[in-house]
Amino acid sequence: MSETMRAAFVKAPFQVQLREVPIPEVKPGWILVKVEACGICGTDLHTLRSASDWSPLGHEIVGVATKVGAGVRSVREGDKVALESGSFCHTCAACRDGRVDLCNTGPNYWSNPTLGFAEYILAPEEGAVVFDGLEWEQAVLVEPMGVALDMVYTAxxxxxxxxxxxxxxxxxxxxxxxxxxxxxxxxxxxxxxxxxxxxxxxxxxxxxxxxxxxxxxxxxxxxxxxxxxxxxxxxxxxxxxxxxxxxxxxxxxxxxxxxxxxxxxxxxxxxxxxxxxxxxxxxxxxxxxxxSFASPALYFPTCLQMLRDGWIASDLVISHVMPLERLEEAFILLRDDSANTLKVVIKP
The missing domain is CATH 3.40.50.720 (NAD(P)-binding Rossmann-like Domain)
Structure with missing residues (x-):
């Protein structure tokens, strides 16, 4: 494995830089994931309009666990994983009262120097959901699908x-x-x-x-x-x-x-x-x-099964699949033709 990877950083107005940066070192309780697909979220566009400094981006992530840190038990090297954008901690008062949906202290990857629009990402074990039976272009919908499901439950x-x-x-x-x-x-x-x-x-x-x-x-x-x-x-x-x-x-x-x-x-x-x-x-x-505020990101196992069962036709939701080097073009496409551009998926 190379010691470096490509990672995207963004800044207003709609600027994207691809940089060669070190591949993160895996640490205890975390896994190193090779990103196979990352969807563009509508909130990403807000960042492209407002970020005053270069920032990493991308939180609709699926990929392959390439290294696992000490103490990791639920994920093995080679597993296909979908990454929750935030998990719950199991120990706060909300979690102990059975309201994991109200936990805001759980592990997540947001403090990483790079995020989903990169070739690799570090993620906590708690936020990695192992799956099979889905293509990357199907599984990448699990995070926004969880948001939609939370809306349905909330209503x-x-x-x-x-x-x-x-x-x-x-x-x-x-x-x-x-x-x-x-x-x-x-x-x-x-x-x-x-x-x-x-x-x-x-x-x-x-x-x-x-x-x-x-x-x-x-x-x-x-x-x-x-x-x-x-x-x-x-x-x-x-x-x-x-x-x-x-x-x-x-x-x-x-x-x-x-x-x-x-x-x-x-x-x-x-x-x-x-x-x-x-x-x-x-x-x-x-x-x-x-x-409806789907944080922590819940319902991944349910949504993955729904995707396997055909509840969502991914080809109706995903309009474009593009490589990482075309990320800036993808953002501009969403900005300028939102009536006809749906979900854009980036494949590093």
Whole structure:
């Protein structure tokens, strides 16, 4: 094995450097992973717009364990692994109370000098999930799929619920497929621009797909929904999942049925993160607004099995597979043609 590797560093505005850096030395409790694929996440684009200094990037990582440190028992050299972007510690009060989803002290790789857009990465044993039976281009979806699944769980979607998914990025598309699989009554998919993403939403199982430039979210003719003990309500949904920026949340709340739940992961910075909602309407509709924040990264074993079982058609989510030396081109493609560019996967 060579003593050096290629690793990418990024800086605003949309600059990428490939550097030759030392391959990390494995340490006790950690593993050295040869990166076979790393997906570009929407949050990576925020870094490309804001990072004032050169930074490593990439957290949707699958690869092969090439070395294991002392004390590692669950991973062997040669194993295919998917890397959680954060795990849980097992010892904090939240973990001991059975709420591992609230742990924020678990081991992770974020302090590494290089991340997923590199030929190798060091990862803690706790965050390495061994798998088989999947191609790299399938397995690389496990991290964003876990985010989509967390949204579904957070919204408490049950069979028969009518569901609106706003934002047809990769996570929104996978959310459409998941809510269809769990027995949603009618699935609506909304996106801001026509193009490949809207076509993929239909193929993923959405009953109706609409462009919000043509049909505002609050004006789309959703079907009537019954309120327990009351008359049907016009044009509402029981659950909403928002992967778009927060500014769409107030309008989406307007179409929630009585007792409806909105789960969101869409984020923004500065003024874009601020929203205003009418508190009385929210209160008297018994609505709930729930934040889905999949950290630590959970559900990897479940999502890997779902991928093996064909719950997600990876070819509908992944639009481009590109080598590491074309990383800057990949970022610009996502920035400039987001209507037709879906998940871009980098293969070092």
């Amino acid at each position: 408490d979607i049950r069979p028969g619920h009518d569901v609106l998914v706003v934002g047809m990025g990769p996570i929104g598309l996978m959310a459409v497929a998941l809510v269809r699989r769990v027995g949603a009554g009618r699935v609506y998919a909304a996106h801001s621009r026509r193009g490949r993403r809207m076509e993929a939403a239909k193929a993923m199982g959405a009953d109706e797909v609409f462009c919000t430039q043509e049909w505002p979210i609050s004006c789309f003719p959703y079907r009537k929904r019954r309120v327990a003990g009351g008359a049907p309500r016009e044009h509402v949904v029981d659950r909403a999942l928002v992967t778009a920026p927060p500014r769409v949340i107030p309008e989406t709340l307007q179409v929630l049925n009585y007792g409806g739940i909105l789960s969101f992961i869409g984020i923004d910075w500065g003024e874009g993160q601020k929203i205003t909602i009418p508190a009385d309407d929210f209160h008297f509709n018994k609505a709930q607004l729930r934040a």
